[in-house]
Amino acid sequence: MINLYSDTQTQPTEGMRRAIATADVADEQRGADPTTNRLQGRVAELLGHEAALFLPSGTMCNQISLRLHARPGGDELILDRTAHPIIAEAGGPAWNAGLMIHALDGDRGVFSADQLRAAVRPASRYFPRSRVVSVEQTTNMGGGRVWPLEAVRAVLAAARAHDLRTHLDGARLMNAVVASGVSAAEYAGAFDTAWIDFTKGLGAPVGAVLCASRELIDEAWRWKQQMGGAFRQSGIVAAGCLYALDHHVERLAEDHENARVLAQGLAELGCEVVAPDTNIVIFAPPGGVGESMAETAAGGFVEAMERRGVELSGTPDGRVRAVTHLDADRSAVEDALRAARDVLLA
Numbered sequence: 001m002i003n004l005y006s007d008t009q010t011q012p013t014e015g016m017r018r019a020i021a022t023a024d025v026a027d028e029q030r031g032a033d034p035t036t037n038r039l040q041g042r043v044a045e046l047l048g049h050e051a052a053l054f055l056p057s058g059t060m061c062n063q064i065s066l067r068l069h070a071r072p073g074g075d076e077l078i079l080d081r082t083a084h085p086i087i088a089e090a091g092g093p094a095w096n097a098g099l100m101i102h103a104l105d106g107d108r109g110v111f112s113a114d115q116l117r118a119a120v121r122p123a124s125r126y127f128p129r130s131r132v133v134s135v136e137q138t139t140n141m142g143g144g145r146v147w148p149l150e151a152v153r154a155v156l157a158a159a160r161a162h163d164l165r166t167h168l169d170g171a172r173l174m175n176a177v178v179a180s181g182v183s184a185a186e187y188a189g190a191f192d193t194a195w196i197d198f199t200k201g202l203g204a205p206v207g208a209v210l211c212a213s214r215e216l217i218d219e220a221w222r223w224k225q226q227m228g229g230a231f232r233q234s235g236i237v238a239a240g241c242l243y244a245l246d247h248h249v250e251r252l253a254e255d256h257e258n259a260r261v262l263a264q265g266l267a268e269l270g271c272e273v274v275a276p277d278t279n280i281v282i283f284a285p286p287g288g289v290g291e292s293m294a295e296t297a298a299g300g301f302v303e304a305m306e307r308r309g310v311e312l313s314g315t316p317d318g319r320v321r322a323v324t325h326l327d328a329d330r331s332a333v334e335d336a337l338r339a340a341r342d343v344l345l346a
């Protein structure tokens with residue numbers, strides 16, 4: 001099987017498994033796990049923040065951050081319409097932070113400071129209170145688009161001018177860093193909360209790290225405990241994350257190049273392809289886009305590819321998504337293109 005379903009599909013490498021097997025561990029809930037502490041210190045420094053917290057998943061990083069920034073009672077979260085907390089966190093912003101959603105129509109997930117300013121509501125007894133803005137770097141459903149640093153800075157300045165809290169969903173921040181040459185701290189340091197995921201392109205089996213001020217991280221600990229996200233001997237998994245930082249960052253450039261080759265091949269086969277900045281290729285096979293994911297699937301492309309051993313996924317707007325990663329090398333991409341040629345030109 002060639003698995004282009006997502007960059008979450010990787011197997012830990014032999015080297016990562018060795019690092020996991022030999023990790024020093026102790027009770028993380030008591031702050032005693034040396035490997036987890038090392039990981040937290042390293043990611044805080046990488047992202048330019050004072051403190052950090054190891055969490056089981058990126059979803060929990062988003063949800064705890066929103067809980068830190070907002071309270072039930074009419075607060076509003078401003079973010080792109082395709083952002084993960086809207087489409088794939090089970091309505092968590094409403095449940096965990098009582099947030100209303102103010103969705104923006106960005107360009108492939110990137111919105112402007114003007115759009116943000118226009119969305120902020122004046123103070124009034126009638127309106128929800130604009131409270132927090134969230135940026136997704138890179139944009140998942142926007143096809144792995146990198147937010148340019150100037151766009152990030154403009155949004156942060158607009159947010160500050162309106163006294164909004166700021167949050168960075170950095171599930172694929174390191175892809176943006178490798179693609180752009182901008183450091184993680186430059187992208188993430190000025191947000192109130194920012195995190196990176198280790199189970200995407202970095203190829204670890206478990207874990208994400210949330211960064212913020214010491215004060216916010218102390219408060220985040222409370223929600224981590226409440227949500228059941230505290231660990232015991234978590235050095236076992238933190239070791240995989242440390243290994244990923246040492247061995248799997250620069251190599252993301254290979255995933256980006258493989259995505260570019262895949263996109264070019266699909267375009268040559270008549271697909272309407274969004275040129276990827278990083279490792280996510282979103283495309284519509286010739287014959288048009290369905291009204292929904294189910295309809296695209298009904299159109300048969302995803303199933304036909306699966307029958308030929310290539311796993312893909314759909315987007316909420318009815319297109320197809322292919323994601324390159326550690327376990328999908330150039331020959332896998334070439335095999336996937338051969339399968340697509342069979343399906344489309346048969």
Ligand SMILES: Cc1ncc(COP(=O)(O)O)c(C=O)c1O
Nearest residue numbers: 057058059084136140169171197
């Ligand atoms: C942009 C984005 N944010 C958040 C998440 C959630 O991360 P996790 O799967 O670690 O909960 C994902 C996962 O696909 C994502 O793509």
